[in-house]
Structure formats: C-alpha cells, structure tokens
Amino acid sequence: MSERWISTFLDAQAAEANAARNTLLAYGRDLKDFLDWSARRGLGLESLPKSAVEDYLVSCEAEGLSKATRARRLSVIRQLFRFAHDEGWRTDNPALRISGPGASQRLPKTLSHDEVERLLDASRTKGRTLGERLRNAALVELLYATGMRVSELVGLPVSAARGEPKMILVRGKGDKERxxxxxxxxxxxxxxWLAWRDAEDVRLHALGHRPSKALFPGGGADGHLTRQHFYLVIKDIAVLAGVDPTRVTPHTLRHAFATHLLAGGADLRVIQTLLGHADVATTEIYTHVLDDQLKSLVLTHHPLAKPKP
Known part of the structure; x- marks a missing residue:
C-alpha cells in the first residue's frame, strides 16, 4: 500500500508537475528512507500520526543530516501527504503543521575573472587526445558563457549546435526551454569541437557505428557524457590552472557567470532568465555575493580602513 502511494505520487509529479528527472530521483530516495523508517516501527502511511513525522525528523538530525537535507525531506513528505489527501487516501496531512529546521542560507562560491581565464586556458590542454582537449575546451567555454546547469550542458543534443548559432536552446528543469x-x-x-566530432562520426559510421545524437557523447545510460565524469574533468583542469580544486565545480562556474554579469551591470531579471530561475528571489542571492566582495574590497584597499601605525 505505502509503496504504491509513493510510486503514484512520483508518477503524478512527472506527468503533472513536469518534475525533472534528478528531482524525482531525490524525492524517491527521501521517501524510501522515510518509508523504511516507518516500516521498522510497524507504521503505515495510511495511519501514520504527526508525532511519527516529528520523530523521523529527530532521527535525521541524530544521523547528522544537514538542515538543508532535513528541510527537503520534510517538504517532500508534506507533498506526499497532500497528494494522499487530494486522492482521498487520507483525511488529513500529518506533516502540514510541522515546522521545518530551515535551510541555512550560504552564499554560493564563485571565482574571480583571473581564475576563470586560467581555467579556460587550462581546459585547452586537458586531455590525452586532440578530441578530448577540444571537447573539454568547449565544455568549459559553454558553461561559463551561458551559466547552464551541468545536467543541461552534458545533455545538449548535437542539433542545438548546428548552423553556427549565436544563441543555443536549453531545456531546463520541468522541460522548460530558454x-x-x-x-x-x-x-x-x-x-x-563540432568539426572534430563530425569527422569522428564519419569514421565510426564506416565501421558500422551509428552517430550519437548527443553533442558530448559518452558511455552513460543516456548516451552522453555524465555529470560525474565532467565533475572529475573540471577538478583536473583546476589543478592544471593552479586554482584550488576544492573551490571549482561545474556549479561554481555557473555562479561565476551570474556574479560577473551582475558586477558588469546586467539587470537581475535578465540574469534570472539566463539561469532559468523560476523566481527572481533565487537570483537575488548573487547581489549578496557582490555586496560581500565590495565590502572586502573596501576593507582591504580603502586608506581609512588600514590600521594606523
């Protein structure tokens, strides 16, 4: 019964809310953990009380899970029971009036212009073959130029790059295009990269292989380079560039794209559109990053901020 609730809920999220695949996977993991915890206590979702949800959140905290993870788990549990109520499976939502831990808001890590330039230069030298070096350069240039999410980048179809486009169509969360x-x-x-890739396709076709529909082919289940592979590649690029690899991820370049645009005078609404944020409040975090950088600049360079001898 409980497992059927979860599978039906996830199907509805995919069909009606256009939830992204990664979102559905995260929901599934969180709800499975909650279901397993409930089953060990002999509780079913159809009669589980509010106190059990509270006890589950306490157990999550005892496991050392972060505030953000606990807040996300409460959110999806609340959504599941709201769905169950709407379907007539329950007459109440036991998670409705539970206060979440609140996710601590951390400013996104970003990179300086100089660090990005070094990463771009290093990307052209990372790779055992010419093809790998051209692919890596294209990946990093595209990521910084567009601010795409890494899943959007590696999932680009080759058709998106045809015709020397000045703009590229990106399919984001919930299948929304921008x-x-x-x-x-x-x-x-x-x-x-496309010229080299097309030549390689011709060679592989002569050997009986079908050309890939992905712009960046790979051995993943979807036929394209995986996010995990690119994550490792960009760490190696950071080492080559002399940039601390703990500070460099594909998402860091997305943050750098937004922060540098804002510092250059771009309108916040434009940045929101380019990043694919549904709410401008999500984009506003970059104003805080810029504020912090300006404060640091004043404190380190203003003559009155320096200690008197």
Missing amino acids: LVPLSTPARAALGE
Whole structure:
C-alpha cells in the first residue's frame, strides 16, 4: 500500500508537475528512507500520526543530516501527504503543521575573472587526445558563457549546435526551454569541437557505428557524457590552472557567470532568465555575493580602513 502511494505520487509529479528527472530521483530516495523508517516501527502511511513525522525528523538530525537535507525531506513528505489527501487516501496531512529546521542560507562560491581565464586556458590542454582537449575546451567555454546547469550542458543534443548559432536552446528543469546567447570564444570552441566530432562520426559510421545524437557523447545510460565524469574533468583542469580544486565545480562556474554579469551591470531579471530561475528571489542571492566582495574590497584597499601605525 505505502509503496504504491509513493510510486503514484512520483508518477503524478512527472506527468503533472513536469518534475525533472534528478528531482524525482531525490524525492524517491527521501521517501524510501522515510518509508523504511516507518516500516521498522510497524507504521503505515495510511495511519501514520504527526508525532511519527516529528520523530523521523529527530532521527535525521541524530544521523547528522544537514538542515538543508532535513528541510527537503520534510517538504517532500508534506507533498506526499497532500497528494494522499487530494486522492482521498487520507483525511488529513500529518506533516502540514510541522515546522521545518530551515535551510541555512550560504552564499554560493564563485571565482574571480583571473581564475576563470586560467581555467579556460587550462581546459585547452586537458586531455590525452586532440578530441578530448577540444571537447573539454568547449565544455568549459559553454558553461561559463551561458551559466547552464551541468545536467543541461552534458545533455545538449548535437542539433542545438548546428548552423553556427549565436544563441543555443536549453531545456531546463520541468522541460522548460530558454535561449541563451553564446560568446565569441564559446562559439569558436564549439565550432572546433563540432568539426572534430563530425569527422569522428564519419569514421565510426564506416565501421558500422551509428552517430550519437548527443553533442558530448559518452558511455552513460543516456548516451552522453555524465555529470560525474565532467565533475572529475573540471577538478583536473583546476589543478592544471593552479586554482584550488576544492573551490571549482561545474556549479561554481555557473555562479561565476551570474556574479560577473551582475558586477558588469546586467539587470537581475535578465540574469534570472539566463539561469532559468523560476523566481527572481533565487537570483537575488548573487547581489549578496557582490555586496560581500565590495565590502572586502573596501576593507582591504580603502586608506581609512588600514590600521594606523
């Protein structure tokens, strides 16, 4: 019964709310953990009381889970019971009036212009073959030029890059599409990679292989380079660039894209559109990053901020 609730809920999220695949996977993991915890105590979702949800959250805290993780788990449990109520499976929502732990808001890590330039230069040298080096350069140039999520980047179809586009169509969360412009360096890196990739497709076709529909083919189940592979590649690129690899991830370059645009005078609403944020409040965090950088600049460079001898 309880497992059927969860599978039906996830199906509804996919069909009606257009939830992204990664979101559904996270929901599934969280709800399975909650279901297993409940089953060990002989509790079923159809009669589980509010106190049990509270006890579960306490157990999550005892496990050392972060505030953000606990807040996410409460959110999906609340959604599940709201769905159950709407379906007539329950007459109440036991998680409705439970206060969450609240996710601590941390400012996103970003990179300086100089660090990004070094990463871009290093990406052109990372790889055992010419093809790998061209692919890595295209990946990093595109990521910084567009601010795409890494899943959006590695999942791009090759058709999106045809015709030397000045803009590229990105399919984001919930299958929402948006157009993002390409910088001149990104277009050049993309063109070089595409030329090499097309030549490789011709060679592989002669050997009986079908060409990949992905812009960045890979051995993943979806036929494209995986997020995990690219995560490791960009760590190696950071080492080559002399940038602390603990500070560099694909998401860090997305943050750098937004922060540098804002520092250059771009409108917050434009950045929201380019990033694919549903709510401008999500984008506003970059104003705080910029404020922190400006404060640091004043405290380290203003003559009155320096200690008197």
